[in-house]
Amino acid sequence: MQKTVTRLADGRELIYYDAAPPGTGAPADADPADADPAHGTGVRDARVRDAPDLRPLGPVATASEIRHDPLLGDAVAIASHRQERTYHPPADACPLCPSRGDRLTEIPAPDYEVAVFENRFPSLAGDTGRCEVVCYTADHDASFAGLTEERARLVLDAWTDRSAALARDPAVEQIYCFENRGREIGVTLGHPHGQIYAYPFTTPRTELMLRSLARHRERTGANLFDDLVAAERKDGSRVVLEGEHWTAFVPHAAHWPYEVHLHPLRRVPDLPSLGEEARAEFPRIYLDLLRRFDRIFGPGEPATPYISGWHQAPVRGWEERPVERGDFALHLQLFTIRRTSGKLKFLAGSESGMGVFINDVAPEAAAARLREVADA
CATH class of the missing domain: 3.30.428.10 (HIT-like)
Structure with a gap:
């Protein structure tokens, strides 16, 4: 597995995971549009991992707060800023697809295999934990069930790597890697993806x-x-x-x-x-x-x-x-x-x-x- 860490325009962390080192999967002059990212044959030109985020983003503003219920003894995350998060955008405006041409997204590269980034609208942030988005494939119309075994293994490796990294944060007490699939569940972005929540308490x-x-x-x-x-x-x-x-x-x-x-x-x-x-x-x-x-x-x-x-x-x-x-x-x-x-x-x-x-x-x-x- 090859791991490449970079930053988005507002300072959030973005991590690319590739099954092989960039530069080994396709010729450097290959067209990313010819890639087949859902089946593990995406272009791995090292230059695409250096693609800058050109969006004019301001700093992330969150209002996450953990409140404890004195009767039940559990915790509730109050995150009112999430009311403004992206909601069922059309496929040509999906923020999880690769950036191509004038369409700039959360992922600046024109192609990727697996990508993980800090959520712009997190339920948990700062002292209250951390939320990350895990994109399984660049193919908007794919699903986890449609991935190859090689790509599913790469996702497992990404889950593992992020679990280990987040566990080193002294403010984090428990890590939950999960996927919501389907509008009936409440999913607001149709692109195949999951999330990782790093809680500051035990659930x-x-x-x-x-x-x-x-x-x-x-x-x-x-x-x-x-x-x-x-x-x-x-x-x-x-x-x-x-x-x-x-x-x-x-x-x-x-x-x-x-x-x-x-x-x-x-x-x-x-x-x-x-x-x-x-x-x-x-x-x-x-x-x-x-x-x-x-x-x-x-x-x-x-x-x-x-x-x-x-x-x-x-x-x-x-x-x-x-x-x-x-x-x-x-x-x-x-x-x-x-x-x-x-x-x-x-x-x-x-x-x-x-x-x-x-x-x-x-x-x-x-x-x-x-x-x-x-x-x-």
């Missing part, structure tokens, strides 16, 4: 998992994550697919109509701790899952909206916890809010008001459907 979901982990250790002396994965593999009714180094299953108490948890078989706390064998197998497993999600509701259906995110151990604060960082298990959660063709799962009174989920699809039925739509 409520993780705090709940850590408490369950500690109770299970106290009660049984064993690791809860290990026992859960072993139980799902033994039962088998909710297992979707298995590799040599990964297992994907629908949780016994899935909250969402179609929800899959993907675990490496060797427990590690975060992405930087993943071994090479698991890294090498991940693209095939993950792309298979995403493609199955797009086939859940049958041919002719629009692309399945989903949320996919990596749950990683907090990077600090372990001195006060009853478990160790290595007890936490890195895993990916993938789910859709679509419960059947043309119908969404809305979070209404019980879910939104009391946090009690009601799932319309039995987890065993969801797993069976995901096995059924495997690519023959």
Whole structure:
């Protein structure tokens, strides 16, 4: 992997990730318009990485604030400046496409493979954390499921590199790499991309998992994550697919109509701790899952909206916890809010008001459907 760091006109950091060093993938005089960035054959002329951001941007002005709820004990980010963020622009005005001709975007280069930059409209900024955008491909009409295994591996490497870098910031406590896909989820930019949030606190979901982990250790002396994965593999009714180094299953108490948890078989706390064998197998497993999600509701259906995110151990604060960082298990959660063709799962009174989920699809039925739509 080749990493190139530069700056945008307003001082925000921009990082290009290439599968090979610039200059090795195509002749220096090749036309970037001839590139096929969605399939890993983009132009890697070193000069394009030096393309300056020519936009007349002023400094980024954010109003991010973290407020703590005294009743629930959780944190809420107040980010009123996000009301002005870009909202469903036409394809020819997409800020995540490469800059070409007079069309200047967030990415000054005329082509790229994977690019990561600081969000201009962050939910978290400064002392309240950091938000980054991860562009998987220069192809506006692509999707993660349509990437090659080589490109998916490059995205994994970018997630890993950013997780390690952000963990070195003493103000950061937890890192979440995730993708929202589909207008139904609330996505405002159609270009295939994800985000990375670096929180200055441990998120409520993780705090709940850590408490369950500690109770299970106290009660049984064993690791809860290990026992859960072993139980799902033994039962088998909710297992979707298995590799040599990964297992994907629908949780016994899935909250969402179609929800899959993907675990490496060797427990590690975060992405930087993943071994090479698991890294090498991940693209095939993950792309298979995403493609199955797009086939859940049958041919002719629009692309399945989903949320996919990596749950990683907090990077600090372990001195006060009853478990160790290595007890936490890195895993990916993938789910859709679509419960059947043309119908969404809305979070209404019980879910939104009391946090009690009601799932319309039995987890065993969801797993069976995901096995059924495997690519023959």
